[in-house]
Structures are given as C-alpha cells and as structure tokens.
Amino acid sequence: MAAVGWPGCAKSLKGVLLDMCGVLYDSGEGDGVAIAGSVEAVKRLKASDLQLRFCTNETQATREAFVAKLRRLGFDISVSEVFSPAPAAIAILKERGLRPHLLVYDGLLPEFDSVDKTNANCVVIGDAAEKFSYQNLNEAFRVLIGLENPVLFSLGQGRYYKETDGLKLDVGVYMKALEYACDLKAEVIGKPSPMFFQSVLSDMGLQPHEALMIGDDLVNDVGGAQSCGMKGVQVRTGKYRLSDEKHPTVTADGTVDNLAQAVDMILNQRGQ
Amino acid sequence: MAGRRALKAVLIDLSGTLHIEDTAVPGAQEALNRLRQASVAVKFVTNTTKESKRILLERLQRLNFDLQEKEIFTSLSAARSFLEQKQHRPLLLVEDSALEDFTGIDTSEPNAVVIGLAPDHFNYQTLNKAFRMILDGAPLIAIHKARYYKRKDGLALGPGPFVTGLEYATDCKATVVGKPENTFFTQALSDLGCSPSEAVMIGDDARDDVGGAQNAGMLGILVRTGKYREGDEKKINPPPHLTCTSFPEAVEHILKNLL
Structure with a gap:
C-alpha cells in the first residue's frame, strides 16, 4: 500500500472526493462557467463503481441554492452528496451552546435560521465577499474583544480563489486579520480540518486510504486530505499556480491538467 | 555612560x-x-497613519510648543523616503488627510502597496486590487502594524490586521516603516x-x-x-x-x- 503512488493507487480506490469551485467550474458573473470536460468527468465517475462526494468550502449560498446552480451548469449532483462548512458549524454551535454573531454572505444566512443569534458569545465568519467592509469587520472585532473568552469560527481558511474576472481574497485573510487584532486563534470549520474530511469518509463508510481527494487548492484540498491519510491530486485549473508544484510544505500525489484528465487516469487504471 | x-x-x-x-x-x-x-x-x-505633518504641527502650536514642520518625522515620512529611495510608485491606502505628505510622489501605474489606516479604503474591492498587485510582485509596505486604536465610539481596527491578512494571502512579509x-x-x-x-x-x-x-x-x-x-x-x-x-x-x- 505504502509504495503505491498516483496513478497506481487508483486501482484500490473505493471513493473520490471532489472540490467544486475551480475543479467543476469557475465562479463569476451569474452562475460562472463549467470547466471544459468536467460535466462529462462527473458523469463518468458516477457511472463507475466508485463512490463520489463533493467537498466544498463554499459559504456564499445555502447548499440547496448552490446545487441548483451546478445543475444549471449541467452537473448531475444532489444536495445529499455535498459537504460544506455551514451545516458542520451549526452542529458545533448547538453542541457547545454558542450564539453567533455572523459575518457571512447574505445568501448563506438561511442556513442559520434555526440558530439563536441573540446576545452573541462567538463570531462565525464565512466568505462574505463585498460584505467584508471595514465597518462589518469592526463589528465582528468589537464582539470578540468584548468577550471574556472570545471564540472565532472560520468557515474555511482559504487565501484566495479565482473568479472569471480574476483572483479574489477568501475568508482566511479576514480570519487572520481578526486573529491578529484580538490575539486569538480561530477554529477552522471545513477544509483543511481533518474533522471535516472525516465526516465525508464516514458518510461513505470508507477508510482514508480508500479515498482520493481532487482539488485546485494545494494546501486546503490536497494538504488537508493528505494529513488525514488520503491521497491528494491537484488540478491545473481554478486557483492553481505554477509555484504550487514546488511548495515548501505540501507535495501533491499527482498534478493533472484538469478533472477530465484525472478521471481518465483513474478509470484507465481500473480498466474501465 | x-x-x-x-x-x-x-x-x-x-x-x-x-x-x-x-x-x-x-x-x-x-x-x-x-x-x-x-x-x-x-x-x-x-x-501616525492619518495625520499629516501640517496637522500635527498645527495642534502642537495651538498648545504653545515651539517647533517647526521640518523637525517632525512620522511613519508617513518614513514611508515616503522608503518609496523615494526604492523609486516605487505606490497604491496609497491611507486616509485622505495623510495624502498631502505624499505630494509629488508618482502614483501612476502603481507597483507597490502602502497600507496605513484607511477605513474608507479598506473594502473588498480595494483589498482585492492590492492583493493582486502583491501577488504579481509589488512590495507591501506597512506604515505600522497596530492591532487597534481607541476612537470616541469605542475600539476600532488598526492597519495591522489588514497587513497581516494580505501577508497571509500572498505569503509575503510586509516592510514596516514606522x-x-x-x-x-x-x-x-x-x-x-x-x-x-x-x-x-x-x-x-x-x-x-x-x-x-x-x-x-x-x-x-x-x-x-x-x-x-x-x-x-x-x-x-x-x-x-x-x-x-x-x-x-x-x-x-x-x-x-x-x-
């Protein structure tokens, strides 16, 4: 087992986890655009004997709205196959009796309808995009600095992502800003948290070595998956940058041009 | 001694x-x-990130201190001399009241990012712009890295958090001049x-x-x-x-x- 690298490891795989933005599609104006070959690649994976789950740090919309968008782009996908940070966060808030001040995108707010938000005793930030104004960040900062035991949850910790009109700062940047301002460490929910990957594996009933993660984010997708024992392959789409291939701490098990090529290689290894 | x-x-x-x-x-x-x-x-x-030398001078003279503008050296002055020395053309994320300390500095086609305290400029679009410039190789220059400061209506974020965020996004280290x-x-x-x-x-x-x-x-x-x-x-x-x-x-x- 230990000696089998990419793509040989595909022979013994039982499940595949796919990142979404930057692997299936590029976000941007309207629904964004599907990445060439990805719609077909998802179809082929679904037709194979491999289990398939989607694993996203998307926090700008509810899962329902997000899945509807992907279906409009032509992807065969349903809500129960998608894992995102907001539902995981809600479970943690309820378990610990925490009431959040939310700094998230308007589209995500309905996910938190069932959560008590009065008299906040923690802050949850997601990718709030244009809602990341000085004013809104300052409000979150004041909630934290006013708490005896400040707790900050960050839905993901991405540095940036790619939209059709260029790279955009992601939630991790604002998480770091609040960490520095309040001298605290945020709890990250979503990739690359091992707990998050583990919940997807449990849903498939698989061990880490039986699953492969494919993503465009070297640190959060590939590195995160690797640190809980899965293989991680990076695609050269989305936020991929040439410098990722000589990253000081994370080395992908494989790097492929796009999802279509990854799926070709996997299915070839399996003789399908 | x-x-x-x-x-x-x-x-x-x-x-x-x-x-x-x-x-x-x-x-x-x-x-x-x-x-x-x-x-x-x-x-x-x-x-200082928002007060020009002139504003500081006027306040001190109102309080009857004997001094001249040329005797004042601020973190804005330090940023200015750094820019001049390196011949950078900055994108200046500083408050309008601080801009006069940068008079004469070429800001066309910027190739460096200067971060002061600029609540009016710290928005998603401008930070994205600064981020893309740094990713393309523009140096990040911080006036200073204070975490927060006291305002009449309570505590408010200083430049430090925004500098730290951009450092994280771009995997670079800011040059702090203050x-x-x-x-x-x-x-x-x-x-x-x-x-x-x-x-x-x-x-x-x-x-x-x-x-x-x-x-x-x-x-x-x-x-x-x-x-x-x-x-x-x-x-x-x-x-x-x-x-x-x-x-x-x-x-x-x-x-x-x-x-």
Missing part, C-alpha cells in the same frame, strides 16, 4: 509624551525650551548627521518608543504619561535607560547627565 559619545540629538514622541489629546503635559513647553537652549538637535517622531523598526529611528537621525549612539529617545510606549530606539542603538527614556501602565518598563529587555514621571523630568536628566 562609559563608551558612549556625547549626546547630539533628542528624539521626542508626541501623543502621550508632550500632550494627551488637546492638553499639554504640565511643564512640557518650558522643558522643550530649556532643551533647545542646550547644544543638542531635537526631532519629533511619531507613528516605530519600532530600526530604519525608522536611523532615518529620523539621518539629516542630523549623528549616529544612534549619540541620540536619546523619549516616549510613553515601552515597546515602540523605548525598546525600538534601544534596539537601534540609542538610549531610551520612558515617561509615565499617556499610554504608560504600571510595570511597562519591565516589558522590555534591556530595560529603559531611565523611567521617569514625565517629559520635564526626562529633560532635566538629559541636561544634567547626558551632555
């Missing part, structure tokens, strides 16, 4: 040392006048023609004023006014050359012992 050369320059912090908001520290104006009668150069140094950086102090001394070992700094911030100056090779005197809190002198190693009640006492010490 074995091994030290005769004192040639005194650097003085403004807010918290000479005045607190619109009130002068008692006796500070007369103490400054006494210091000026000695054969020593005087310079006023401060970390106190407590070594270069800030050496630049402040540069036109006085004296070395750090011939200078002393007086301020109310143990880390940024006294610690920074002493790291740069100067002496540091901590005053117990402004933001000073009991025990601050123990927060730095080596400890301050002297900790005293207020600016007038610091001047007396210099006149008696360091000249």
